Amino acid sequence: MNQTFDVQGMSCGHCERAVTQAVKALDAAARVRVDLATGKVQVETDQPREAVARAIAQEGYQVAAA
Template sequence: MNQSFTVTGMSCGHCEKAVTQAIRQIDPQAEVRIDRSHNLVQVQSQQPREALSRAITEEGYAVAA
């Protein structure tokens, strides 16, 4: 299932890597695409949206509702 998140606070490649790793801790098979200039994180995963969102926020980034 393809899910999109608006994530603020990502300012560099390290931020992208941190978000990707947080998502992959929940789902190691997840495909993650990040467009930092648009604050967009797209995830191909079967995990619930809430679990993925929580992983991102626990990493220190804000996820828009």
């Protein structure tokens, strides 16, 4: 299932890697696309939306459903 999140606080490649790794720790097969300019993170995974948002938030970012 394709999920889109608004993520605040991402500004660089490190942020992109941190978010990607957090999602991949939850689901190694997930496809993650981060757009730093818009703050959008698209995730293709079978994991529940709440679990993905929580994984991203645990990295220190504010997450809202897009």
